[in-house]
Amino acid sequence: xxxxxxxxxxxxxxxxxxxxxxxxxxxxxxxxxxxxxxxxxxxxxxxxxxxxxxxxxxxxxxxxxxxxxxxxxxxxxxxxxxxxxxxxxxxxxxxxxxxx
Amino acid sequence: xxxxxxxxxxxxxxxxxxxxxxxxxxxxxxxxxxxxxxxxxxxxxxxxxxxxxxxxxxxxxxxxxxxxxxxxxxxxxxxxxxxxxxxxxxxxxxxxxxxxxxxxxxxxxxxxxxxxxxxx
Amino acid sequence: xxxxxxxxxxxxxxxxxxxxxxxxxxxxxxxxxxxxxxxxxxxxxxxxxxxxxxxxxxxxxxxxxxxxxxxxxxxxxxxxxxxxxxxxxxxxxxxxxxxxxxxxxxxxxxxxxxxx
Numbered sequence: 133x134x135x136x137x138x139x140x141x142x143x144x145x146x147x148x149x150x151x152x153x154x155x156x157x158x159x160x161x162x163x164x165x166x167x168x169x170x171x172x173x174x175x176x177x178x179x180x181x182x183x184x185x186x187x188x189x190x191x192x193x194x195x196x197x198x199x200x201x202x203x204x205x206x207x208x209x210x211x212x213x214x215x216x217x218x219x220x221x222x223x224x225x226x227x228x229x230x231x232x
Numbered sequence: 233x234x235x236x237x238x239x240x241x242x243x244x245x246x247x248x249x250x251x252x253x254x255x256x257x258x259x260x261x262x263x264x265x266x267x268x269x270x271x272x273x274x275x276x277x278x279x280x281x282x283x284x285x286x287x288x289x290x291x292x293x294x295x296x297x298x299x300x301x302x303x304x305x306x307x308x309x310x311x312x313x314x315x316x317x318x319x320x321x322x323x324x325x326x327x328x329x330x331x332x333x334x335x336x337x338x339x340x341x342x343x344x345x346x347x348x349x350x351x352x
Numbered sequence: 353x354x355x356x357x358x359x360x361x362x363x364x365x366x367x368x369x370x371x372x373x374x375x376x377x378x379x380x381x382x383x384x385x386x387x388x389x390x391x392x393x394x395x396x397x398x399x400x401x402x403x404x405x406x407x408x409x410x411x412x413x414x415x416x417x418x419x420x421x422x423x424x425x426x427x428x429x430x431x432x433x434x435x436x437x438x439x440x441x442x443x444x445x446x447x448x449x450x451x452x453x454x455x456x457x458x459x460x461x462x463x464x465x466x467x468x
Contacts, residue, residue: 135343148275155340230241230349257465260418264466294417301416304424 134159136226143171143178149232150181158189161222163214169198175207182210195219235268236347242277243351246296252280253295255352260298263305270309271302272342273331277352278316283328300329313339363389375456375463379413382460391458394448398458402446404432409459419456419464 137154139146139162146168154162162185164172171177172194185192194206196213206213214222223229240259246252255271262269273281280296287294302310314333317323324331334342343349360367361374363386369377374393376382387406391398398406408428412420420428422440430438447454453467 133344135349152336152339155336155343157340157344228343228346228349230343231351232243260466297415297417301412301418301420304416305421 133228134161134226136160136222136229137162137232138229139164139168139232140166141232142167143181146232150178153181153185153188153190154230154232156185156188156190160190161226162190162192163219163222164192164194164211165198165219166195169194169202169204172199172206172208172211173204178208178211182208186210193218193222235266237268237270237345238262239270239272239342239346239349241349241351242271242273242280243275245276245279246285247292251352252277255350256295256298258350258352259302259307260305263302263307266306269307270311270342270346271299271307272311272313272334272339274313274316274339276316276320278312278320278322278327281310281312281327281329281331282322283326285328296328302329311338311342361386361389361393371463373457373463376460377462379460379462382410387458387460390460391454394454394457396446396448396454396458399446401429401433401437402455402458404429405443405446405451405455406459409455409461413456413459413461419452419461422452425451425455 135156137156137160139149139154143150156162182192191212192210193212193214196215199206199213240255242252242255244251259269259271281299285294285296310329310331311334312324312331314335317333324333359370359372359374361370368381368386371377374390388398391402396402405425408425409419425443426438426440429443443451452464456462456464
């Protein structure tokens with residue numbers, strides 16, 4: 133029984149959720165959408181967040197379309213871009229969804 | 233109908249936006265459906281429960297009083313995130329209702345038990 | 353109001369604004385006499401049993417900003433009047449539109465959120 137966490141606010145606005153890794157546990161997924169994708173543009177902002185997620189066994193994705201409209205370029209290899217169809221697949225794969 | 237476990241997350245302080253009030257409405261709606269409800273107050277959401285709120289001199293309605301009535305509506309599981317409390321200098325004695333404190337691992341496991349989670 | 357019509361109850365030379373269904377807009381302007389009139393307008397003659405519930409609604413709303421749930425109303429009613437009549441069906445017979453809606457109205461409280 134795993135959870136998909138979506139994070140929609142910018143890192144600077146909702147740093148507490150990033151710091152708590154969305155309270156995700158092993159097998160969960162985190163998807164960055166809307167303003168949360170902005171942090172992907174900076175090569176340092178997400179570094180420690182992604183490293184901690186990786187060691188906890190939490191996969192992190194970023195919504196491609198939301199990066200594209202904002203002109204954001206993903207700087208992280210651990211951050212996997214997915215299109216809307218990937219978003220749908222993630223919701224199907226996980227039993228519940230928490231919108232942070 | 234089997235009861236589903238539903239979790240309502242309160243993440244913001246009261247009065248500056250409607251989210252706390254909307255969350256309460258959602259909880260009360262859930263309570264009429266006889267579901268298994270839990271509330272978790274996290275981040276600034278813990279301020280929803282702070283005792284001593286005084287709206288007498290304002291135009292605002294003190295909607296947060298209703299949190300204290302939830303037990304009458306069969307809602308008994310109220311949790312606060314200990315780190316959110318601690319980093320704001322709050323203790324459970326300062327709150328207007330009885331709550332249980334959860335650490336971050338406790339929050340994660342609470343989420344894992346749920347059928348649905350709603351964020352406010 | 354959607355249709356722009358203003359609603360009110362006239363009582364002893366004063367206008368008491370209400371919503372379209374007759375709920376007082378300002379619960380602080382309520383008095384027991386006004387409650388009697390409001391009930392009368394709905395065809396209800398208030399008895400001690402009604403008053404027990406109306407007062408409980410006012411107190412509960414004052415404390416919690418919400419009308420009490422039915423099981424609490426039944427509990428309070430049972431305490432005051434004994435087991436015999438203390439059930440949901442009897443309470444519904446006292447109030448034409450159900451205790452929650454009608455008792456809130458006669459008590460001068462706003463229309464409960466879950467009522468039509």
